[in-house]
Amino acid sequence: MTPQATDSDISETTAESPVRTANSTWWLVAGTSLISMGLAAYEIVPASVTPLIRESLQVGPTAAGLVVGVMFGTAVVVSLPVGAVLDRTDSRIAMALAVGILVIAGVWGWRAGRRGQYESILASRALGGAAYVVVWNAGIDMVSRAVDGSHRATAVGIFTASGPVGFALGQGTGPLIAHRFGWPAVFLAFIVPAIVGLAVFWPASHGHGGSRGDAPSLREFGAVLRSPSVWLVGVLGFLGYALYLFVNSWGSSYLTQGLGFSLAVSGLVVAVFPAVGVVSRISGGLISDRVFDGRRRPVVLWSFGLAAPLLLGFTQFRSLALLVAVLLLIGFAVQLTLGLSFTYVRELVDPRVAATAVAFQTSIGLAGAFVAPIVGGAVVNRAGFEPAFLLAGAVAIAGIVVAWQAPEPGRQ
Template structure:
């Protein structure tokens, strides 16, 4: 009789746990869809560059601003946005960001239809603010919603929205442009973000505010003076720099040095970012389950694996080997990209966690912004071998920083 009673008494608690788990993963799914829509919006102009140049009468450098403007805006705006998130409501910020995306999308569409290049760029700057708000607020909200034992896994799933959105934007942008005209790419992915908000909004109630009073200016300053935050920020900078370097110059190397067609090179290099869906998701799972919540072994292993592969990339001629190296290198580098946001958040007080995440975003995207430009300069002046040697040197620096980085307090 007693055993039966205990079973009855435990049932409501088990049902409550199941409901909480469903709510948590709906929140993660909704936030991820929000980010996926914005990532697709961010990269879509890259897939229709020739149409943009012909329509607006601009050169390749100017057309590149339609993507670069969002990265540049994110670098500048990320920390201020994080400070605002720590003092306001992250949940509301996500809704405002979706509204901002709709405004930016309509603005870009109208400007594109009217041949207004400056208007299109300005709309992309506004979209960049929306993107960085969703990214920082999403990591903050997902981190709060999930138990510490599963936090890195959940944040890793959320960060996988980046490569998924990039793949979606690259693949479907030309189809949208051919059917509705290229300016329609600024509207095409808003529906994904809206669907994400519809899922996210009801299950995120009560999670928007940080605990306690708003953090002081001194607390924000302490984040930016924290040596450990800078160490992990440096890991993000190096990880994103390597990620964008290989994305930008792996294809031209295969075309110019190996002799592949542009189409074949693009197809091969596409495996490099695509594997990020798996690595960014699994990085947190490995950290939480295999390494008992430790973060440092993952990022250290990431750079240890990537370093010799980047150094030796230009010495390889076999296509199967090149594909294997791109897969392994892409997986290794993106484990750091998936985990670093959880890592930095755990190094600071929860009251300023969004600021730390915003700092990580800003520093990481600075690496993404600089790497293709510097890589191109090295390729022009010294060739591909020298450029990949420099990239290998960056990976070595990553090993050193990961060795020095602390383990967050448990």
């Protein structure tokens, strides 16, 4: 005979269930963030050993830079199709498959590097880029669905902070790994945190990754791409990522060539720019959720509003301490938008196509990241650093204008 549950048993189960659910949710956030951190480190780490790659493979700076850049290009092309697939499948399984693809890409790149096969390295990196965009889009989608509205932007901000953490990890440890094991080993090293992240993520994600009922129709998919609101937030992501990559790409060169600082000092100074993103991307969601009661537009307006005057006046600063402070402020301001925009865009569409909206945001944002260093370099070559930073300031002003036009979720 099956024993009957008592009232106290039921009340205890009811009381404990939300606690267990909350715990598993934040373990899910931790696991997805760790996977993303490993992939971000894999993405940037060749930049830390570029001289070794050039010497070993006998390639020029453009070809060596493509070993990093090919992942951005792949993400721009692949992101939207990935989002459409995620809206029709289980994001939990997609995350696990992406980690498996990273393992294949890492081993492939390591073997190609040891054999001096440049084209094969690029192909492996393109495969890794596909894995990265799956993890990024699926991670944002799952975290957004797992966390309630009052904490959603904060949780997504924590997840997106995995990007700058991974960049710092890759840049800082890449040369050490190359010195100890040879430079091709950098393609293998960051498989480990991704696998550990999957081990944390998998049990915590049970029940969070399933599809949302029937697959969205082509009409619903098309509605995302036709939405003026989605495009406005997409443009905000494009402008934000353009500023982020412009300063990352040309800030050090300006300090070295324009102000005469050593390359080592310039690199350390500019490193504060992405590093502050760990605080900024989390703060963007927290400020939006807590200070502005879930409104997204005020944070984005402050983001571009603070960055614009600092970028316009950046070349007027000469003091090293002042330059560090200004770069911290610009980095903090710009990255407020980078984390929040993914929460923003998915709240503007039907939940059935939320992953498609996030994928669209990723694709548009990374297009800005791909274009900005090239355009910035062209301006620097033709007119110098001061016009280039003035153009960056104008981009931030354009961000203010676009943010002013963007609607609030639920208030369209």
